[in-house]
Every structure is written in C-alpha cells, then in structure tokens.
Amino acid sequence: MVFSRRAASSLVVYVFLFHIYILHSVDSQCPRQFQCGNLGNLEFPLANSPGCGLLPVDCGALPNPIIHLDNYPFSPSYEILKKSSPNELFIRSPFLERVLHNKEICNLFLRPPMPHFPSISMSFFPNITLFKCAKYINYDNEIPQDIYGNYDGCDSFNIYYPKSNGSLPPPKGCSALPLPSNLQCNSDSLDLFYRLSADYHLEWNVSVDCLNCHRGGGNCTTKTDNEFRCEKGTISL
Ligand SMILES: *[C@@H]1O[C@H](CO)[C@@H](O)[C@H](O)[C@H]1NC(C)=O
Ligand SMILES: *[C@@H]1O[C@H](CO)[C@@H](O)[C@H](O)[C@H]1NC(C)=O
Numbered sequence: 001m002v003f004s005r006r007a008a009s010s011l012v013v014y015v016f017l018f019h020i021y022i023l024h025s026v027d028s029q030c031p032r033q034f035q036c037g038n039l040g041n042l043e044f045p046l047a048n049s050p051g052c053g054l055l056p057v058d059c060g061a062l063p064n065p066i067i068h069l070d071n072y073p074f075s076p077s078y079e080i081l082k083k084s085s086p087n088e089l090f091i092r093s094p095f096l097e098r099v100l101h102n103k104e105i106c107n108l109f110l111r112p113p114m115p116h117f118p119s120i121s122m123s124f125f126p127n128i129t130l131f132k133c134a135k136y137i138n139y140d141n142e143i144p145q146d147i148y149g150n151y152d153g154c155d156s157f158n159i160y161y162p163k164s165n166g167s168l169p170p171p172k173g174c175s176a177l178p179l180p181s182n183l184q185c186n187s188d189s190l191d192l193f194y195r196l197s198a199d200y201h202l203e204w205n206v207s208v209d210c211l212n213c214h215r216g217g218g219n220c221t222t223k224t225d226n227e228f229r230c231e232k233g234t235i236s237l
C-alpha cells in the first residue's frame, strides 16, 4: 500500500518533469531572452525574430532600438530609450515629437482611438486626458477654468487640458483623448504644448492564456470575433 502510493507519486513527478522537458524543447525555437543594443536583455512579448513575439523590436536601429506597436497609440514605431523593467520601457514617439514641435495637435483627434491588443494590457504614463469639445458651447460650469486650460487653435473644436493634476470625466458631448504628459512640469497654468511629452513610460502585461500558449510553443492570435486563439501549428501537446 505504502509502496504503491510512493510509486504512484513518483510517476506523477516523472510525468510532471517530462512535461516540463517537452514544454522547454518546444519553446526552444524562440530564445527566452535576446540581447538588444544597449538595453540589455528583452523578452516575450517583445521579439527580434519573426514568429517569436507580439511586439517586434529592431535592435540594430540607430540611434536607438525601435519597437513596433502597430497603431499604438499614435504611430507604428517608437524609439526605445531605456528598459525600466521586464515589462516597462521608456520610449519616444517621433510622431508625437513632430506634432508638439509643429503644434499640429488638432490632427491627433482625427486618428482612431486606442488600438486593442486582446492578449496584452498596456498603459502609458505619466499622462493627461484632453477633452475635445464643440467650439461654440460654453463649458464653464462643467470644466473649471482654474483646473483646465482651453486651447482654441483648432478650426472645428476646442481642446481642454488639465493644467496640473485635474482628472475630470469628459463632459457630455466632449470626447476624451489620453496623451503622454511631461515628467518635469508641475506648475499651474501651463501652455498645452508644455504639458505634453513625446517621451514616456510604456508598461504592459500579457494575459495568462497567452503566456501559457507561448510557453507551449504556440502563437497567440485572435480570430475576427476578437476571441483569443492559441495557434500551435503542427505541434500539439
Ligand atoms: C507562429 O507564427 C510564425 C510567423 O507568424 C510562424 O513562422 C510559426 O511557424 C508559427 N508557429 C506556430 C507553432 O504556429
Ligand atoms: C500589470 O500588472 C501589475 C501587477 O498586477 C499591475 O500593478 C499593473 O497595473 C498592470 N499594468 C497594466 C498596464 O496592465
């Protein structure tokens, strides 16, 4: 009785170890980590070889490695300035840099809203949320002028922005656009273009389903109905 129980438990251990061994050998087509320029090691969901991750990185790009976040949040590619942690980068958007330099902020509101990666949750910070509101409606009651500034340089709408740490929900009829904000600026009544920044932190978490899929040698994909799918090719466990 005792003997067979021990035998059974060692069989469990054996199967468990064997399973781990299989997972590892399947996974080994993609490196666990890869060295990327002066950033050190990066890991999934970042990848520098096709089919190994969800967010392609070009480590040879100059002056800094580039990460591709297809249409997230405002342009396809971003310079990576620093790796802050395994799931956080300090990045620069050349697109936003141009927007701020040329003061062409109106066009930002014409772009599609935040894209959606079903297997990854992302957030960027610090950030402030701008409101796009009708031009000839008075919002003095809904948007306190001591907390929010008003930018009226767009033809068909006005932009309201928090001067310091304001974070009201958008008033009725206004739409909200979160944008990266400046790390240094703290003082009140600032110009909109000094409140925004092209350099900011990006943090992500990969869903457990997708991590397990990746560890098992599969690809995280989505069907047209936005449902998560783990594609394992010809290999199946
Ligand atoms: C994952 O996708 C890549 C390219 O998209 C492909 O080369 C690879 O074979 C796929 N792997 C599996 C297990 O389907
Ligand atoms: C990622 O997960 C951590 C720990 O659970 C959480 O604190 C953080 O807010 C998450 N970030 C995102 C972007 O999902």
Ligand SMILES: *[C@@H]1O[C@H](CO)[C@@H](O)[C@H](O)[C@H]1NC(C)=O
Pocket (backbone or CB within 6 Å): 122, 123, 124, 125, 126, 127, 178
């Ligand atoms: C803005 O920053 C806050 C606090 O860091 C964060 O919780 C939120 O997810 C960010 N918003 C976006 C759109 O990333």
Ligand SMILES: *[C@@H]1O[C@H](CO)[C@@H](O)[C@H](O)[C@H]1NC(C)=O
Pocket (backbone or CB within 6 Å): 164, 165, 166
């Ligand atoms: C916003 O900043 C003011 C003064 O700087 C502070 O008193 C207030 O607590 C802050 N509010 C939030 C929500 O952080």
